Amino acid sequence: MQYRAQKAQYEFSYPEAENSIVVLGDQSIGVLRVDRKEAGTRLVEIALLSSQRRRGIGTALLRGLIAEGRPVLLSVERANPARRLYERLGFVVMRDDGVYLEMTLT
Numbered sequence: 001m002q003y004r005a006q007k008a009q010y011e012f013s014y015p016e017a018e019n020s021i022v023v024l025g026d027q028s029i030g031v032l033r034v035d036r037k038e039a040g041t042r043l044v045e046i047a048l049l050s051s052q053r054r055r056g057i058g059t060a061l062l063r064g065l066i067a068e069g070r071p072v073l074l075s076v077e078r079a080n081p082a083r084r085l086y087e088r089l090g091f092v093v094m095r096d097d098g099v100y101l102e103m104t105l106t
Contacts, residue, residue, distance in 0.1 A: 014044050022048065022061065032061055040071035040104075046082075058082070062089055071106045 010017065014035040022030035030048035034041060043065065048057055065072050066089065074091070076083050078101055086103050095102035 010044055014042070017042075017044050022057070024052065024057070029057070034065065036070075040073055041065055041068065043072060043074040058085060059089070062086075066105060071104060073102070073104050075100050075102050077101075 010033060014033070017033050017035040020032045020034075021028050022032055029052040030046070032046050033044035035044055043062075046058060046061060062072075062085070072091075074086065076086060077099060078096070083101065089105065091103040091105045093101050094104050
């Protein structure tokens with residue numbers, strides 16, 4: 001139920017987002033949702049199976065977005081461990097509402 005609500009929210013907020021299944025070998029291991037606009041790229045969602053985390057896959061996906069040479073924006077919960085990955089790649093906090101951080105890399 002939560003998954004369906006989140007998916008509906010993404011589709012409403014980012015109707016033109018590119019939705020990709022992340023595949024390793026012959027196994028689907030995650031999803032990547034990216035909304036590319038003239039002003040930059042918004043990382044809507046990046047999610048990997050827990051068994052596939054901390055293996056460099058997320059880093060590689062993010063580096064691919066960064067290599068496009070456009071500003072990249074994302075939102076992350078303050079306590080989400082992925083925040084360290086974003087900071088390590090050079091993302092900086094642009095806004096903090098107490099729960100979510102709006103981060104960017106230009």
